[in-house]
Amino acid sequence: MTYQNDRSGSLRRTFMKAAAATGVAVGAGTAVATQGDALSTDIELDGDRGGWEGTSPDEISGGTNPTLVLEAGTTYTVTWENGDGEPHNFVIVDEEDERLVSTDIMSSRGETQTVEFEATEEMVAYFCAPHRGSMIGDVEIVGGDEGADEAEEAEAEEETDGPDIETVVDISGEPTAENLAVDPDGSLYFSITAGEIRRITATQTQETGLSLDDAELVGELPGDTLGVEVAPDGTSYAAVQSGEETGVWRLPRDAAGTESDDGGETDGEDEADATVATSSHDEFGEILVDSEGMTLYMFDEDEQDAGESACYDDCEENWPPLTAEEEPTAGDDISAELTTFEREDGETQVAANGWPLYYFAQDEEAGDANGQGIGDVWWVLDEAGEPVRETDDEAANGDEAEDNEVEGDEAADAELFAILGVEDEAVPNGIAHDRLRDRLLVTESFGGVVYEIPLDADDPENAASVWFEDDRLSTEMFGVNGLTITPDDDVFLAVTDDEVDGEEAGRIVRVPVEDDGSAGEGETFVEGPEVHGADGLAYHSLDELLYVAAILQSTVVLVSSDGETESVATEDDGLVFCSDVAFGTVPGQCNDLFICNFAPEQPEESAILRWSP
Known part of the structure; x- marks a missing residue:
């Protein structure tokens, strides 16, 4: 693989976290070559945070996140232009999310980059790492040994007895967990019906046998707590049923101990001009x-x-170096000596106290320290340039703490963010963050309504407005509950309990989002007894599959892009009144599906489960 940038001057890198609520999220392209007909070897794209736009050849011209049909063994050249001045790069991965092609990030509008590579059968997706949630498309390989691959897959399926589902958090008792969400850093938040939001770290999500005491108390709410969502800045939101204050409540990030009171700003007025400062x-x-x-x-x-x-x-790629074009300067509080050395690529890297300095690509904003302790080899440094060798949990707990629980005034002071109705039967339920428009979409189960709430709203009584309302969302029992937003800007809505042709049934409604953010015309994506109890939803775009927590069946149902359904995990696999599902968001976790066992009638079975489908 070779690549080159066409740029003037040195590239000043800006690193952002790759946000994707579904991990390896690949948007289905709006333009695609005929299946089996590979593209020409010269491909051109425009890179914009809203999506890759095909430029050449004609088969992909004008398409957003077009499918790249490539012939195995053929060498291709992809040239793309930075269209908006945001940080972008070009990455191709395999099914295991291993990078097969990857370029440097470039951040200048009009800058172009060319990458040359040989197409292989392992390639399944391409994306921009900093904007993985929106700039992502499929790679389809033709001309390979497809028959052998299909035989291997069939053999692997025969050897599989059933899903290997593990218990991450054993809640075992009242109150029970009801909904969950995974933030951009891989931390998993879950709601407790009695009025709590709890959190476990990305590292903890890979463990088993945790108890409720191992989960940090993010905040306490004033009523029955249902849906939960986390914005990129770490603020969490909860759907709460609490009389005249029924609606969405907000829990500031500071309460979880993840951000300093000053928002991570550097200390002192002169620090902003320093190459290295303290915070x-x-x-x-x-x-x-x-x-x-x-x-x-x-x-x-x-x-x-x-x-x-x-x-x-x-x-x-994961740990970009701190580089400087001039002699580095230190902030007033720094006692470490700053030095520089030349890297293999000719760039000048800065060191403190003799230690080369790096960023972590998944730190999104000032105050983030998501790289601390990764692999037990990456550490932040103090003002003397000495490594601080402790993790978040160790630092937060200290020597006196016996577990990870945050008690009393360390938890968030929840604040009412948006009132969704004062009627006794108003039940706000599912919450999803629309990243492109920086708003929340929230379902109200009994009213059959989806509300929109901008994150900059400041008046709880007038924050919410109706985004989508449809008779198909309102039923005599439980109407619209879960929802999810796909990279293609479709909103899937789960209707839990209805009757179709005399049978108990559920329903999935798909609503496209128009360019102005309004709701398009909704369509019934699938309905029937197969999805009876549809509640939580998770979309995995790599295969264009929708995973449905069918709460009334204690089953996870897989729905294909053409509406075909298959039960993939059941009560026999440990599911009990499963109410929600969500995919991980960071490497090592992005193919994990987390499942919430609500289990109100069997509270000893309430748990957060993990499965890698």
Whole structure:
């Protein structure tokens, strides 16, 4: 693989977190070559945070996130232009989310990049890492040994006895968990019916046998708590039924101990001009940051004072170096000596106290320290340039804490964000964050309504407005509950309990989002007894599959892009009144489906489960 940038001057990198509520999320393209007909070897795209736009050849011209049909063994050249001045790169991955092609990030409007690679049968998707949630499309390979692949898949299926579902958090008792959400950093939030939001870290999501005491108390709510969602800034939102204050409540991120009171700003007025400054972090004290407050790290594989880096290639993609074109300057509070050395690519990297400095690609904003302790080799540094070798949990708990629970005044002070109705039977339920428009979409089960709430709303009584209302969402029992937003800007809505042709049935309604953000004409995507009890929804765009938590069947139902259904996990696999599902969001987690066992009639079975479908 080779690639090159067409740019003037040195590239100043900006690193953002790749946001995708579904992990390996691949949007179905709006333009596609005829199946079996590979594209010409020269492909051109425009890169914009709203999606890749096909430019050439004609088969993909004008399409958003077009499917790239490639012939195995053929060498292709992809040239793309940065259309909006945001940080973008070009990545191709396989089914395991391993990067087969990956380029540097470039952030200048009009800058172009060319990458040359040989198409292989492993390729399944392409995307921009900083904007993975919206700039992502399929790769279809033709001309390979498809028959052999199908035989291997069939053999693997025969060897599989059933889904391997593990218990991450055993709640075992009243109150029970009802809904869950995974934030961009991979932390999993779940609601407790008695009025709590709890959180476990991305690392904890890979463990088993945790108890409720191992989950951090993010905040307490004033009534029955149903849906939960987390915005990219770490603020969590909960759907709460509480009389005249029924609606959506907000829990500031600060309560979870993930962001300092000053929002991660650098200390002192003169620090903004320094190459390396300090910032006060809630868990780790004074740590080194860059001029914009972004956290800096050291790498244990580096040798102190060696004047060289051990982090290149895939490592560098995840841990970009702090570079400087001029002599680095230090903030007033820094006692560490700043030095520089030349990297293999000719760029000048900055070191503090002899340790080369790096960013973490999944830190999104000032105050984030998501890279701390990863692999037990990446650490933030204090003002003397010494590694701070403790994790979030260790720092938050201290030597006196016996578990991860945050008690009393350490939890969030919840605030009413939006009133959704004062009627006794108003039940706000599912919440989804619309990243493109920075708003919440919220379902109200008994009214059969979907509301929209802009995140900058400041008047709870007037914050919400009706986004979509339809007779198909309102039933005599439980109407619209769960919802999810896809990278293609479709909103799927789950209607739990209705009657169709004399049978108990559920319904999935698909609503396209118009260019102005309004709701398009909804269509019935699938309905019938197969999806009776449809509640929580999770969309995995790699295969264009919708996963449905069918609460009244204690079953997870898979729905294909053409509406075909299949039960893929049942009560026999440990599901009990499962109410919600969500995919992980970070590497090592993005193919995990998390399932919430609501289990109100069997509270000893309430749990957060993990399955890799």
